[in-house]
Amino acid sequence: xxxxxxxxxxxxxxxxxxxxxxxxxxxxxxxxxxxxxxxxxxxxxxxxxxxxxxxxxxxxxxxxxxxxxxxxxxxxxxxxxxxxxxxxxxxxxxxxxxxxxxxxxxxxxxxxxxxxxxxxxxxxxxxxxxxxxxxxxxxxxxxxxxxxxxxxxxxxxxxxxxxxxxxxxxxxxxxxxxxxxxxxxxxxxxxxxxxxxxxxxxxxxxxxxxxxxxxxxxxxxxxxxxxxxxxxxxxxxxxxxxxxxxxxxxxxxxxxxxxxxxxxxxxxxxxxxxxxxxxxxxxxxxxxxxxxxxxxxxxxxxxxxxxxxxxxxxxxxxxxxxxxxxxxxxxxxxxxxxxxxxxxxxxxxxxxxxxxxxxxxxxxxxxxxxxxxxxxxxxxxxxxxxxxxxxxxxxxxxxxxxxxxxxxxxxxxxxxxxxxxxxxxxxxxxxxxxxxxxxxxxxxxxxxxxxxxxxxxxxxxxxxxxxxxxxxxxxxxxxxxxxxxxxxxxxxxxxxxxxxxxxx
Amino acid sequence: xxxxxxxxxxxxxxxxxxxxxxxxxxxxxxxxxxxxxxxxxxxxxxxxxxxxxxxxxxxxxxxxxxxxxxxxxxxxxxxxxxxxxxxxxxxxxxxxxxxxxxxxxxxxxxxxxxxxxxxxxxxxxxxxxxxxxx
Amino acid sequence: xxxxxxxxxxxxxxxxxxxxxxxxxxxxxxxxxxxxxxxxxxxxxxxxxxxxxxxxxxxxxxxxxxxxxxxxxxxxxxxxxxxxxxxxxxxxxxxxxxxxxxxxxxxxxxxxxxxxxxxxxxxxxxxxxxxxxxxxxxxxxxxxxxxxxxxxxxxxxxxxxxxxxxxxxxxxxxxxxxxxxxx
Numbered sequence: 001x002x003x004x005x006x007x008x009x010x011x012x013x014x015x016x017x018x019x020x021x022x023x024x025x026x027x028x029x030x031x032x033x034x035x036x037x038x039x040x041x042x043x044x045x046x047x048x049x050x051x052x053x054x055x056x057x058x059x060x061x062x063x064x065x066x067x068x069x070x071x072x073x074x075x076x077x078x079x080x081x082x083x084x085x086x087x088x089x090x091x092x093x094x095x096x097x098x099x100x101x102x103x104x105x106x107x108x109x110x111x112x113x114x115x116x117x118x119x120x121x122x123x124x125x126x127x128x129x130x131x132x133x134x135x136x137x138x139x140x141x142x143x144x145x146x147x148x149x150x151x152x153x154x155x156x157x158x159x160x161x162x163x164x165x166x167x168x169x170x171x172x173x174x175x176x177x178x179x180x181x182x183x184x185x186x187x188x189x190x191x192x193x194x195x196x197x198x199x200x201x202x203x204x205x206x207x208x209x210x211x212x213x214x215x216x217x218x219x220x221x222x223x224x225x226x227x228x229x230x231x232x233x234x235x236x237x238x239x240x241x242x243x244x245x246x247x248x249x250x251x252x253x254x255x256x257x258x259x260x261x262x263x264x265x266x267x268x269x270x271x272x273x274x275x276x277x278x279x280x281x282x283x284x285x286x287x288x289x290x291x292x293x294x295x296x297x298x299x300x301x302x303x304x305x306x307x308x309x310x311x312x313x314x315x316x317x318x319x320x321x322x323x324x325x326x327x328x329x330x331x332x333x334x335x336x337x338x339x340x341x342x343x344x345x346x347x348x349x350x351x352x353x354x355x356x357x358x359x360x361x362x363x364x365x366x367x368x369x370x371x372x373x374x375x376x377x378x379x380x381x382x383x384x385x386x387x388x389x390x391x392x393x394x395x396x397x398x399x400x401x402x403x404x405x406x407x408x409x410x411x412x413x414x415x416x417x418x419x420x421x422x423x424x425x426x427x428x429x430x431x432x433x434x435x436x437x438x439x440x441x442x443x444x445x446x447x448x449x450x451x452x453x454x455x456x457x458x459x460x461x462x463x464x465x466x467x468x469x470x471x472x473x474x475x476x477x478x479x480x481x482x483x484x485x486x487x488x489x490x491x492x493x494x495x496x497x498x499x500x501x502x503x504x
Numbered sequence: 505x506x507x508x509x510x511x512x513x514x515x516x517x518x519x520x521x522x523x524x525x526x527x528x529x530x531x532x533x534x535x536x537x538x539x540x541x542x543x544x545x546x547x548x549x550x551x552x553x554x555x556x557x558x559x560x561x562x563x564x565x566x567x568x569x570x571x572x573x574x575x576x577x578x579x580x581x582x583x584x585x586x587x588x589x590x591x592x593x594x595x596x597x598x599x600x601x602x603x604x605x606x607x608x609x610x611x612x613x614x615x616x617x618x619x620x621x622x623x624x625x626x627x628x629x630x631x632x633x634x635x636x637x638x
Numbered sequence: 639x640x641x642x643x644x645x646x647x648x649x650x651x652x653x654x655x656x657x658x659x660x661x662x663x664x665x666x667x668x669x670x671x672x673x674x675x676x677x678x679x680x681x682x683x684x685x686x687x688x689x690x691x692x693x694x695x696x697x698x699x700x701x702x703x704x705x706x707x708x709x710x711x712x713x714x715x716x717x718x719x720x721x722x723x724x725x726x727x728x729x730x731x732x733x734x735x736x737x738x739x740x741x742x743x744x745x746x747x748x749x750x751x752x753x754x755x756x757x758x759x760x761x762x763x764x765x766x767x768x769x770x771x772x773x774x775x776x777x778x779x780x781x782x783x784x785x786x787x788x789x790x791x792x793x794x795x796x797x798x799x800x801x802x803x804x805x806x807x808x809x810x811x812x813x814x815x816x817x818x819x820x821x
Contacts, residue, residue, distance in 0.1 A: 004766065017746075018745075018748070021747075024742070024746075064764065134580075138584075163595060164608050171592075175542060178581050179545050191577075234614070559707060562705035
């Protein structure tokens with residue numbers, strides 16, 4: 001029965017998407033379907049994490065075909081952790097989107113949002129659970145195609161422009177991904193991670209390095225690694241707040257997860273990988289500096305998102321247990337806090353009617369204390385001040401960097417501290433201008449200050465920001481699990497024997 | 505594995521033509537570029553599967569079968585590129601309705617920030633910018 | 639939909655019940671909505687004749703798919719092409735009078751059926767997506783093997799058909815509606 005636990009997060013949202021299309025004429029039905037499906041995924045993810053942590057990796061062979069011929073779904077601790085945190089985010093964003101929809105349009109009946117959103121979450125979950133390169137590609141495409149639809153909803157000229165950039169960049173990485181799969185298949189004749197890891201060991205090291213770099217490029221576009229990040233701050237801010245939140249929280253992190261999984265299980269790096277560390281350094285610095293220059297709060301957060309992808313790359317690039325633990329903790333922390341901040345700033349934008357700092361009327365803290373508290377906690381968390389989850393993740397990362405024998409690791413640890421301060425500065429700027437002080441003469445586009453904030457939307461924000469606090473509260477068990485997850489990810493032979501199992 | 509030179513040459517031509525088109529401004533050309541590279545990638549998958557053979561259906565002797573896995577992968581990739589091509593077509597159509605052309609545009613916000621006064625990052629000057637910015 | 643505008647060419651078309659050559663029913667459901675100059679008799683008759691055949695072929699592909707060439711995807715695409723033919727001949731009005739179900743409902747049913755069939759084996763302790771087959775020996779001597787994969791293929795068939803129809807509806811009808819505004 002444990003096999004079903006692995007299948008549910010990927011298949012149940014797809015089933016719900018089908019049902020959602022069927023019942024789109026029935027009042028409230030779509031909302032119930034989405035809520036039940038994502039809630040079930042959340043419960044399933046929690047059980048999966050407990051089972052995996054107690055009994056080790058769960059492998060599901062689809063159709064009973066043995067790997068490497070058949071498709072396998074693999075859940076180890078890393079996958080289970082990512083699935084659980086992503087499930088929390090999908091539910092919170094769903095709540096927010098429902099609240100926003102009801103607040104804007106009243107309880108309308110039909111919408112294309114639900115089926116598409118469910119397909120997106122199915123793609124995200126499948127990406128975490130897949131055990132082969134081609135299913136990873138399919139999962140990415142499920143996720144990206146759904147995201148293309150979400151970002152092109154609404155017909156303003158600005159959104160069409162942003163969507164074009166987004167779709168074309170996404171497609172280019174898709175085409176490169178197919179090319180990569182063809183190359184890998186030509187070199188080894190398999191796409192299963194575990195099997196690939198064994199076969200690639202016999203392939204010429206130059207060839208292996210080239211494939212590894214091509215994979216880094218493909219994922220670099222999807223995860224917005226500098227210099228392949230240019231599309232992200234252009235396209236994310238134009239989308240509605242819940243869409244941006246789920247993109248920022250999940251899509252880039254799925255890329256980071258794929259990078260962790262493939263570079264360890266398939267390409268089996270053991271030592272510090274300088275290419276990745278340099279990319280991490282540039283990503284951290286350029287993202288943070290870009291954030292400081294921005295005027296639009298959503299663009300500022302998008303640049304911070306790019307910058308903080310660098311932290312996870314830093315942890316991965318060390319290819320040590322401490323570094324990887326830090327990267328995993330950072331990914332978990334960042335998924336919740338980034339999505340939460342986008343949602344909170346979405347509420348601020350609804351309240352003030354502006355996203356541009358120059359047009360912010362200010363004084364939000366006095367008018368909406370709850371909103372200000374949520375933003376303050378989120379901002380402090382993202383910057384990594386104690387005692388929240390960001391601090392925990394950063395300390396683990398810094399310890400990994402300081403412990404590495406490589407000079408670059410130490411340089412990156414220093415850069416990570418500097419970038420934290422820059423992050424804090426960028427967020428403090430928003431705090432000073434938008435939240436502090438009295439209400440200045442705002443020249444906001446639409447005066448919405450009197451509108452009541454939807455309690456559903458604030459609940460969604462509280463859930464995500466609270467998740468960051470909860471992670472800090474359970475820091476002990478969480479780091480222990482992340483530590484075990486990192487150990488297992490680096491222990492490639494146990495992964496291989498778990499997946500390929502009975503054959504040897 | 506024997507390498508089919510014709511396929512390799514065809515792939516090189518298709519990929520370079522496709523990526524050249526991808527670099528263009530007009531969305532229609534970009535679209536054609538994506539379709540072209542998509543075909544190239546699928547062809548590449550076929551080339552990766554080794555020499556051609558019989559289709560893998562019941563009754564075909566094992567030795568005569570061509571590798572079915574790349575074919576399955578190519579089929580999936582075709583479906584995906586098909587779906588996204590349709591989406592891009594719809595986008596190009598919407599763009600031509602809204603903006604009267606199908607050009608892929610730059611983000612204006614980038615340019616605006618580049619031209620903004622250098623002292624923008626201080627809250628005090630932001631307030632002054634609020635005045636002269638409007 | 640654009641109603642045909644009265645033009646001088648209308649007078650050339652024979653009309654009225656007394657004309658023996660006039661078919662009692664139109665070849666296709668909504669073909670009369672097309673402007674007369676755009677109509678093509680050859681296409682209309684061909685579409686009328688070929689449509690059922692193509693649909694049958696698609697069902698054949700659907701059933702043959704397990705052991706021979708074909709399958710739900712190929713079948714669904716061929717069925718979709720049958721509707722594309724009718725769309726080409728008589729526009730989107732033809733399509734909406736031919737298919738009364740919302741295309742997205744078809745897609746939803748297909749997606750739902752596929753995932754249910756995928757998850758169902760887990761209820762019997764088999765791995766997800768496992769398949770079983772049932773061999774029948776009807777009295778007339780042949781052997782019929784029914785595989786549970788057929789249900790999966792039916793789901794894919796519906797999904798693809800729904801997607802093609804939705805594509806025709808949204809892109810086709812949308813583009814034509816705005817063309818009508820310009821004219």
